[in-house]
Amino acid sequence: EQVVSLMSKWTDRIDQDNAPTTGNAADNVHCSTHWPQDLAKVLSEQISMVAKELSGHVVVEVTKVCSEVLTRFLDKRLAGVGLVDSTTITPVSAPSSFSGRGASAPGQETLATMVAEEEEGSSLAMRRDATLINDLYRFSTMLQDVDDAVTQLQVQKSARFQSHAEVTVDKVSELLGEMGVAFMGAAKEVCDAIVIPILNDMERSLTSQGLHSPKWLESSAMVLSMLATFDDYMNELGDLIHEDFFKARAINACLDFILRVYVCSMLSTDACLTIEPDKPLLDKALNRLLEDRSLIEQGFQKQSSSLADDLACSITKRLAPLDNLLQLFTMPLDDVKDHVTSEMLTSFGPYTMEVLKRTLDLRGNGARMAPELGNLAFLSAEVERLRAKRGPMLTTIFREGDF
Secondary structure (H helix, E strand, C coil): CHHHHHHHHHHHHHHHCCCCCCCCHHHCCCCCCCHHHHHHHHHHHHHHHHHHHCCHHHHHHHHHHHHHHHHHHHHHHHHCCCCCCCCCCCCCCCCCCCCHHHHHCCCCCCCCCCCCCHHHHCHHHHHHHHHHHHHHHHHHHHHHHHHHHHHHHHHHHCHHHHHHHHHHHHHHHHHHHHHHHHHHHHHHHHHHHHCHHHHHHHHHHHHCCCCCCCCHHHCCHHHHHHHHHHHHHHHHHHHHCCCHHHHHHHHHHHHHHHHHHHHHHHCCCCCCCCCECCECCHHHHHHHHHHHHHHHHHHHHHHHCCCCCCCCCCHHHHCHHHHHHHHHHHCCHHHCHHHCCHHHHHHHHHHHHHHHHHHHHHHCCHHHHHHHHHCCCHHHHHHHHHHHHHHHHCCCCCCCCCC
């Protein structure tokens, strides 16, 4: 109880004296506050004091108590940006359905869920959330220093009883490791949440003028507008966040989302890709699709090129769903069945058959291919076989109701 009381007082005091040192983004001063180092110091002192004077099992129990206090501290931090808590982290997320280009019509919800308060899309809100990401990450790394200090004390104290010291050290390290994972996980979730307003604006930039409508055929202005929005946000985020890891995570989320919006619009029933006998529209549409695809790759590569080599996003690989569709649009009809490969299944998962049918309808070949598609009944079984074989690798950015 004394440990809980003391740790709670310290965390409350740290919470109250949590003045951000945000600086000016133009000066490349990253957002941060003082609580990570203050909290790491208090934690280290608390556990080290016990490790010097008391037996190993007491050190473990005190570490558990400190962990519980830190969990409550983390919950308060997450609540400050609208997340629930560290045990059931629930950030704002995109809904599970999308009805294509029509979903962006005036008065209807966009694919990315709008946040409750208008200020969430502002630079001030982004700065606040970026500060929390930086702090959570820093504290998660500082826990290793705490672990090292406690380990050294315990081993020195118990040199004559090495086996007992090892048990204590292992358990304390495990508890501190779990804390580190929790704080790092929270930083990832805040990063996912900070991207939501970006997705909203990117979708509006891409679809507000009628993506895959006759106007879209005239130029690549819609994709260029979306990329300009993306650039503005990523440049700001890069100035605010310490670690490239989180920028890479944001870039991946933006690309996956835009691909989902683009492909769903492309395959919607009112997309202007359908062949008509007296209006050879497909060639012009395909040229526009290919140009859009090239621009998207260039725009996202531009942002990822500034990242460390080991974090640079594999943009080309993430474009696989769009590349698969472009192949389906251009290949000879007789080759379509052979295109249902594991790569396409990985891109579209359980929605592969629906995507294939939609693509053939847009090509004007749906009726002709219907009997042969019936022979692809193995597809569902193939999806399950690959999922069982490859586990989490068989994922898709698409969701139920997209097609």
